[in-house]
Amino acid sequence: MVDIEEKSVIREFQHFIMDEMYPCVAARAAMVHKHIACFVADHMECPKDDIMILRFLYEFVSDFRTVDTNFHSAAVIFKGPEQITEEAFDRLLWQRLQSLSRLDAKTYAYDPRVNADPSAADFSFSLKEEAFFIIGLHYHSTRKARKFRYPAIIFNPHAQFEKMRRSGSYEKLKSIVRKRDARYSGSINPMLADFGEKSEVYQYSGREYGTDWTCPLKITHGDTEDNSSPK
Numbered sequence: 001m002v003d004i005e006e007k008s009v010i011r012e013f014q015h016f017i018m019d020e021m022y023p024c025v026a027a028r029a030a031m032v033h034k035h036i037a038c039f040v041a042d043h044m045e046c047p048k049d050d051i052m053i054l055r056f057l058y059e060f061v062s063d064f065r066t067v068d069t070n071f072h073s074a075a076v077i078f079k080g081p082e083q084i085t086e087e088a089f090d091r092l093l094w095q096r097l098q099s100l101s102r103l104d105a106k107t108y109a110y111d112p113r114v115n116a117d118p119s120a121a122d123f124s125f126s127l128k129e130e131a132f133f134i135i136g137l138h139y140h141s142t143r144k145a146r147k148f149r150y151p152a153i154i155f156n157p158h159a160q161f162e163k164m165r166r167s168g169s170y171e172k173l174k175s176i177v178r179k180r181d182a183r184y185s186g187s188i189n190p191m192l193a194d195f196g197e198k199s200e201v202y203q204y205s206g207r208e209y210g211t212d213w214t215c216p217l218k219i220t221h222g223d224t225e226d227n228s229s230p231k
Helices: 004-018 025-032 047-064 086-105 158-167 170-185
Strands: 036-043 073-080 125-127 130-137 152-157
Touching: 004 025, 004 036, 004 073, 025 036, 025 170, 036 047, 047 073, 047 086, 047 125, 047 152, 086 125, 086 130, 086 152, 130 158, 152 158, 158 170
Parallel strands: 036 073
Antiparallel strands: 073 152, 125 130, 130 152
8 A cells, every 4th residue: 555655756756757848758648648657665775675666567567468558667766865876876776676687587587579688789677578678767867857856767668669660650759759858958868779779778777887887787587596487
């Protein structure tokens, strides 16, 4: 059951997305149609909520697989820490994703539609055999569009982007969002790249990485001792 504090956090997130200047029109459309599921966890550094987060995301995946419409996302919002540097958020983001991935690997295989190697150009994060493009939000992000009061991880199903590519609508949407973001943030995101050109891990946290950065995520879904799903 969602308590009063959690409802307040979710409302603040909704207002953040619905700002008329917010560049991601897809996120705004998802919010208007109530297609963004929200879960409020405690401190981002603590792993105690990981099981509950995973259950929430599994339920989201099950629901997503029954719909035909686009623009669905799941938002995991953390109550703390509100004051966090970009470097610290980056570290905690990979900690939480690593934990969720290891837990997922005990039951599910990796989504076969994407690569499980974080360095690969066609990599995407997978839970319950559903690939996700990740967006990190926090107050001290250098990207204005990611400056939300609370740390948050947004899970966007990769399949809906592929569906838009097949229909021919993806390029138009991408152009609109990128132009709006450049105006909103004052510059083009230096980490931007299309799926298949460069690993999307560089875009997850919003931090600008140097050329020597290596993604710390270790995927264990292929390890037989971790994964009980049929190969």
